[in-house]
Amino acid sequence: xxxxxxxxxxxxxxxxxxxxxxxxxxxxxxxxxxxxxxxxxxxxxxxxxxxxxxxxxxxxxxxxxxxxxxxxxxxxxxxxxxxxxxxxxxxxxxxxxxxxxxxxxxxxxxxxxxxxxxxxxxxxxxxxxxxxxxxxxxxxxxxxxxxxxxxxxxxxxxxxxxxxxxxxxxxxxxxxxxxxxxxxxxxxxxxxxxxxxxxxxxxxxxxxxxxxxxxxxxxxxxxxxxxxxxxxxxxxxxxxxxxxxxxxxxxxxxxxxxxxxxxxxxxxxxxxxxxxxxxxxxxxxxxxxxxxxxxxxxxxxxxxxxxxxxxxxxxxxxxxxxxxxxxxxxxxxxxxxxxxxxxxxx
Numbered sequence: 404x405x406x407x408x409x410x411x412x413x414x415x416x417x418x419x420x421x422x423x424x425x426x427x428x429x430x431x432x433x434x435x436x437x438x439x440x441x442x443x444x445x446x447x448x449x450x451x452x453x454x455x456x457x458x459x460x461x462x463x464x465x466x467x468x469x470x471x472x473x474x475x476x477x478x479x480x481x482x483x484x485x486x487x488x489x490x491x492x493x494x495x496x497x498x499x500x501x502x503x504x505x506x507x508x509x510x511x512x513x514x515x516x517x518x519x520x521x522x523x524x525x526x527x528x529x530x531x532x533x534x535x536x537x538x539x540x541x542x543x544x545x546x547x548x549x550x551x552x553x554x555x556x557x558x559x560x561x562x563x564x565x566x567x568x569x570x571x572x573x574x575x576x577x578x579x580x581x582x583x584x585x586x587x588x589x590x591x592x593x594x595x596x597x598x599x600x601x602x603x604x605x606x607x608x609x610x611x612x613x614x615x616x617x618x619x620x621x622x623x624x625x626x627x628x629x630x631x632x633x634x635x636x637x638x639x640x641x642x643x644x645x646x647x648x649x650x651x652x653x654x655x656x657x658x659x660x661x662x663x664x665x666x667x668x669x670x671x672x673x674x675x676x677x678x679x680x681x682x683x684x685x686x687x688x689x690x691x692x693x694x695x696x697x698x699x700x701x702x703x704x705x706x707x708x709x710x711x712x713x714x715x716x717x718x719x720x721x722x723x724x725x726x727x728x729x730x731x732x733x734x735x736x737x738x739x740x741x742x743x744x745x746x747x748x749x
Contacts, residue, residue: 441532442467442558465532491560548710585647722748
């Protein structure tokens, strides 16, 4: 085992502190890399604060790891020392079940192992990217195109992966009208991806605060959602992505879908309440569904696409000592649009 610097929560609800975590020795199928940058996801906050169930502490969160390879196992041929690599939300799965064999490791029937807070196959609890080094099975490591800066690329490993899955699944592209509810860390990435895919993208928000930003990033339109907006946008969109983590008027938004349109929930509402009339869906053949993250190959495809189209999130790079303040600002929606930790400051 190797000891590496990290920031971790010592207990539920406690501030993160500088500490040391263990990383396993490099095995024949592993990639070791310096974690140079790690994005902060709202999921990190929910998890370490115990809002998504009991955790094992100390716990170092972070599933948006970007860095450079420092060692590879003897069976690894895809990566070499110095390569730019990333790791998202997954670090292991059985690789043998139907979802795994079809590139959907996130739905592993024998249990996907997530980047932090999961019990791995060896019985250890996984530690995330708020660390200076990681050792990950090569099947769950992706290449980051050299033209993408590692700090800005880091949030793509979760935010990009999360938005890519439904955009590809529901064929966002030329001739399609996509609406995005919320314009934060997820929403702004969704806008940039859908725009680059060729779709017409509209942002739907509870306020006008980010209207100028959204239009500058390529939004076709921006609507502050009130009764007049709901009435004027009925049966207008092919795809609606809900990226917010609070309860919204699902039934109202559902009415904004065209025939055969899809409403996809991405944001995790801690107190979900959904009320839909069956007749609303049946009469227009509309779909209500949820989406998780992309599988490993899908994540690689997303990164390649971002490299080709220069799609990058808007970031604020912070030192590790600022993590707890950053958490509070994320909860207060006071970030434009994604915090990224400079792990060299640990």
